[in-house]
Amino acid sequence: MRTLIWLIGIFAIAVGVAMVAGLNDGYVLLVMPPWRVQLSLNLLVVIVVVGSALGYALMRLISRTLQLPTRVAQWRERRRRERAGRALTDSIHALFEGRFAQSLKSASRAYEIGDEASVAALVAARAAHALHDEQRYREWLGHAAEQSAKQGARDDVALLMTEAELAVEGRRFDEAGARLASLREAGHRHIAMLRLEASVASALGRWEELVATVRQLRKHKALTEEQAAPMLRRAHVERMRELAGDGAALGAYWKQIPTNELQDRGLIERVLPLLARVGHGELARKQVERLLDERWDSDLARQYAWCAVGEGDIRACLQKAESWLPQQARDAGLLFSLGQLCINAQLWGKAQSYLESSIQHGATVEAYLALAHLLESLERRDEAQGHYRAAAELVAGGQKSRLALLPA
Structure with a gap:
């Protein structure tokens, strides 16, 4: 339809031009002595139009001919860039697919012919590292550093991140830490870098x-609460172990831990003995009681006796523990903790009763030993020896069980 409309338009213009030309009787007289030329105006118009078109076409032909070497050079450059781009793409695909030798080969080709030589060098370095080829890995890192020096800060960041990541994979944490320190000095703090910093900090x-x-x-929501909790737990426990010889520093560290992190029961169980050894067990008392009131935990209840330091704390803790007893009368952990609190309060009879009940509902080595020590302090050595033997048998039985699980 569009073609038909164009044809009708062209024919209409042709008819219009022919009608106008038929009505034009003018002429043009050109005089150049001794010559004299007389032309119709219509012919002159045709000659001018055709001549202009031919002149324009000739000029275009000459211009294109003169530009031909430049255009050929541009075409060759474009082809070179296309080949380099394909080689770089192939190397990245091969790297993701796990074909590291092919990735290294394609990246080498891209480095030789492409403009993104720094990227190609980094891909080649990753492939060489995956192949455990240390020599070529270092060689390609050197090429990447050369290109980074030429092309600026953006490539420098990529180089440092690559070196840090591969150093972490190779367990060269000091080297990774040095690269990450350089990035920090430059003001970079993105999520990938923070992940590497966490790995380095944990390892060192x-x-x-x-x-x-x-x-x-x-x-930044790069870690969920479930992922962050064990990492924070380990960091807090290890740091508090380092401070175990300084009671003031240990207490100060405990106080600066946020409340939401103190909801981790595993953390409380591990650090409560550390606090108790330096006389700061009472710092965790309210948190332990809150956690046990919210949801019962026998292992945490077993640690509750650590919260009692002075005479007032002992009696307060004993009163609180006995308030749980009606609902948890058969809980070995709570009974053991009550026995320990009664020993601290010098309530020997109640202590013996609670420890015996704890053993009855869930025998543990520490319960046997606590009862044995109590009986020995009461000069009932024969009975104490029986509990010492029971503890030894329990330890031996546990070792036999672990040995039985080992492959033949």
């Missing part, structure tokens, strides 16, 4: 740094 025992990094990752 930088526990306070690990806590700060995990909190940032959790804040």
